[in-house]
Amino acid sequence: MKIYIKSIIYIYILTTISSCNKSKSEAEAFLLKGDIQFKKGEYVLAERYYAESIKKYSKNEIAYNNIGLIKLNLQNYTDAFYNFNAAIKINQEFSAAYFNRAKVEIELGKFIEAKNDLEKVKKKYTDSSKYFFLLGLISTQSNAYDNAVAEFSHAINLQPNYTESYINRGTLLYSLKKYENAKSDFKKAIQLDSTQSVAFNNIGLVLIEEGNYNDALIMINKALKLKTSDSYFYNNKALCEIMLGKYIDAKININISLNKDNKNPWVYRNLGLLNLKLNQKQEAIDNLKKSFELSNSSPIPHLHFYLGQAYLLSKEIEKACKEFSISAQLQEEDGNQFFINNCK
Numbered sequence: 001m002k003i004y005i006k007s008i009i010y011i012y013i014l015t016t017i018s019s020c021n022k023s024k025s026e027a028e029a030f031l032l033k034g035d036i037q038f039k040k041g042e043y044v045l046a047e048r049y050y051a052e053s054i055k056k057y058s059k060n061e062i063a064y065n066n067i068g069l070i071k072l073n074l075q076n077y078t079d080a081f082y083n084f085n086a087a088i089k090i091n092q093e094f095s096a097a098y099f100n101r102a103k104v105e106i107e108l109g110k111f112i113e114a115k116n117d118l119e120k121v122k123k124k125y126t127d128s129s130k131y132f133f134l135l136g137l138i139s140t141q142s143n144a145y146d147n148a149v150a151e152f153s154h155a156i157n158l159q160p161n162y163t164e165s166y167i168n169r170g171t172l173l174y175s176l177k178k179y180e181n182a183k184s185d186f187k188k189a190i191q192l193d194s195t196q197s198v199a200f201n202n203i204g205l206v207l208i209e210e211g212n213y214n215d216a217l218i219m220i221n222k223a224l225k226l227k228t229s230d231s232y233f234y235n236n237k238a239l240c241e242i243m244l245g246k247y248i249d250a251k252i253n254i255n256i257s258l259n260k261d262n263k264n265p266w267v268y269r270n271l272g273l274l275n276l277k278l279n280q281k282q283e284a285i286d287n288l289k290k291s292f293e294l295s296n297s298s299p300i301p302h303l304h305f306y307l308g309q310a311y312l313l314s315k316e317i318e319k320a321c322k323e324f325s326i327s328a329q330l331q332e333e334d335g336n337q338f339f340i341n342n343c344k
Contacts, residue, residue, distance in 0.1 A: 027057035034066060043070045061090040065097050072104060080104045095121040102134060111138045129159035136168060145172050163192045167199055179206045197226035201233050208236070213243045231261035239270050242277060250274055265294035269303050276309055284310040302327070305335040312342065 034049030047070050050063040068083035084101035087094055098117045105114035115138050118131065125131035132155040139148035152169035156162055170185030183206045189199040201223035207216035217240040223233050234257035241250035251274060257267045268291035275284035288307040291300060308323030321343035327335020 023056050027053045027060055027063075030056060031060070031063055031066075034063070038066060038070070043074065046070060059090045061087040061094050061097065064090065065094070065100065068097070068100055068104075072100065075107075077104050077107050081108070095124045099125065099131070099134075106134065106137055106141070109141070111141055114138055127158060129155040129162055129165070132158065133162070133165055133168075136165070140168065140172065145176055148172050149176075161192055163189045163196060166192070167196065167202070170199070171202060174202065174206060174209075177209075179209055182206055195226055197223040197230070197233070200226065201230075201236060204236060204240070208239060208243070213240045216240050217244070229260065231257045231264050232266065234260070235264065235267045235270055238267075238274075242270065242274050245277075247274060247277060263294055265291045265300060267291075268294065269300055269306065272310065273302075273306050276306060276313070279313070281310055281314045285314065299330055301330075302332060302334070304330065305332055305338070308335065308338060312338075317342070 030049045030053035034046045034053065037043075037046035037049060047067055050067045050070075053063040054060045064083045064087040068080045068087065071077070071080035071083060081101065081104045084097045084104060087097040088101065091097075098121045102114040102117040105111070105117065114134070118125075118134060118138075121131075132151045136148045136151035136155065139145070139151055149169055149172050152165045152172070155165040156169070159165070166185045166189040170182045170189065173179075173182035173185060183203055186199040186203045186206070189196050190203075200219050204216040204219035204223065207213070207219060217237065220233060220237045220240065223230075224237065227233065234253045238250040238253035238257065241247070241253065250270075254267060254271050254274065257264065258271075261267070268287045272284045272286075272288035272291060275281075275287060285307065288303060288310060291303055292307070295303075304323045305327040308320045308327060311317075311320035311323060321339065324335050324339035324343060328339050
């Protein structure tokens with residue numbers, strides 16, 4: 001299951017410059033014009049005004065911070081990082097810039113640096129749900145799931161209507177196999193915001209784990225009505241259809257998923273499973289091996305078990321036993337049982 005990182009969070013500064021000369025007064029005027037355009041979402045014009053503000057007053061950390069936010073919203077993380085750095089160089093006590101730089105660092109995979117930046121502003125943001133949300137994202141990407149659950153929980157305690165925290169915590173609880181708690185979080189997210197396609201999809205994934213494929217299919221279809229562009233949703237729909245014996249429909253949705261993202265390892269796992277159901281042994285082996293390659297060796301549930309089954313059908317017993325052994329080590333009951341039955 002894909003871990004979804006939800007929501008761009010930032011601290012926007014709408015503050016006047018202390019005006020003690022003409023240049024600062026002119027800089028403040030451009031800064032305020034930029035703020036108006038920023039609120040409208042007119043980022044090109046807002047950036048132009050902020051740049052003019054900097055020309056009038058070069059030590060304008062607020063303008064640099066707000067240009068950084070524009071770049072962050074546009075997912076231009078390199079330029080965002082540059083501007084937050086510039087703001088911090090001017091004012092090393094500028095908490096908002098550290099906070100915003102941490103968000104960019106998370107996007108760039110610099111989790112240690114992000115955590116260091118958040119540590120610098122800890123005292124200022126101890127009552128901030130957004131602060132603990134970012135900590136949760138860092139812990140998630142560091143695979144410290146128990147810590148992440150605690151941090152998202154703290155964010156929810158501070159802001160009970162924090163939809164993204166419910167979704168992220170629920171996803172982690174799903175990964176920890178705490179399915180009822182996960183389902184509860186996803187339902188709460190939908191209660192708060194019925195347009196959350198990820199929450200519908202993730203309830204579907206919980207239902208798949210419970211073996212309730214018909215209801216899972218209903219939930220994933222609801223997710224697809226809200227967001228038709230997500231490769232994972234089509235792939236999850238295909239998994240339900242495979243388990244329900246709807247192989248033609250499953251192949252159609254796997255193809256849609258591949259057209260949207262042909263590097264998605266989960267799609268190749270499900271395609272390999274479909275090959276297994278159709279007794280296409282070599283195709284199953286090829287697709288399951290591709291899934292493993294694309295996953296960068298990260299564990300994908302049941303992948304080794306399915307590959308073991310494919311080798312077993314091909315009468316490659318030694319290879320099958322190796323895969324069943326790995327599956328058993330991952331605490332997958334089916335893999336353990338097949339290893340006992342076929343390899344001892």
